[in-house]
Amino acid sequence: AQSVAQPEDQVNVAEGNPLTVKCTYSVSGNPYLFWYVQYPNRGLQFLLKYITGDNLVKGSYGFEAEFNKSQTSFHLKKPSALVSDSALYFCAVRDIGQAGTALIFGKGTTLSVSS
Amino acid sequence: NAGVMQNPRHLVRRRGQEARLRCSPMKGHSHVYWYRQLPEEGLKFMVYLQKENIIDESGMPKERFSAEFPKEGPSILRIQQVVRGDSAAYFCASSPGRTGGYTFGSGTRLTVV
Numbered sequence: 001a002q003s004v005a006q007p008e009d010q011v012n013v014a015e016g017n018p019l020t021v022k023c024t025y026s027v028s029g030n031p032y033l034f035w036y037v038q039y040p041n042r043g044l045q046f047l048l049k050y051i052t053g054d055n056l057v058k059g060s061y062g063f064e065a066e067f068n069k070s071q072t073s074f075h076l077k078k079p080s081a082l083v084s085d086s087a088l089y090f091c092a093v094r095d096i097g098q099a100g101t102a103l104i105f106g107k108g109t110t111l112s113v114s115s
Numbered sequence: 116n117a118g119v120m121q122n123p124r125h126l127v128r129r130r131g132q133e134a135r136l137r138c139s140p141m142k143g144h145s146h147v148y149w150y151r152q153l154p155e156e157g158l159k160f161m162v163y164l165q166k167e168n169i170i171d172e173s174g175m176p177k178e179r180f181s182a183e184f185p186k187e188g189p190s191i192l193r194i195q196q197v198v199r200g201d202s203a204a205y206f207c208a209s210s211p212g213r214t215g216g217y218t219f220g221s222g223t224r225l226t227v228v
Contacts, residue, residue, distance in 0.1 A: 036219075042221060043119075043219035044208075105157055105160070106157060
């Protein structure tokens, strides 16, 4: 079975500091991994994805994520946080080998960036 | 490109009524997914459909909930005899195929009173 864990309900950082939002996953085969962001009363917006290739993936708004197969992690990072980055972040996974399955999302991590 | 369109944005129903939520996928997308978002619970998968077929409904409650994606028209998520616990945000997403990421709609916020 596929699963995603986001161990932190909330992450607080000061503007200008680096941020990390953690995600670990479990799939039986090779994973497709995604990060989405949700602003209040809005739908989810795609940030980035890992399918294959370079372990460091760059995405929208200056975000990047590092795929670590041995640790089964896909942490979201940004070198310098902005107040406008404050939102709810979701990690998602699907097993490449499981055709016909949908993305499974973590519970989400609320990022709060203070000025 | 209008994106994924969901309507209505807000829906209020009394207990026992039916709720119908509509989702028009992005142009060229034939795969539709429905998710439910409850406070403190994140995004829960409900059902995955392709045109005229249900691919995976493992996340759908066994009773009162149904979904369809007809050959013509939007995908419909139908909740019969709604109860207060059905109050949530329901999101639809679409994709062009089985791989890749999804494009989400803005959601329908269902309130059962």
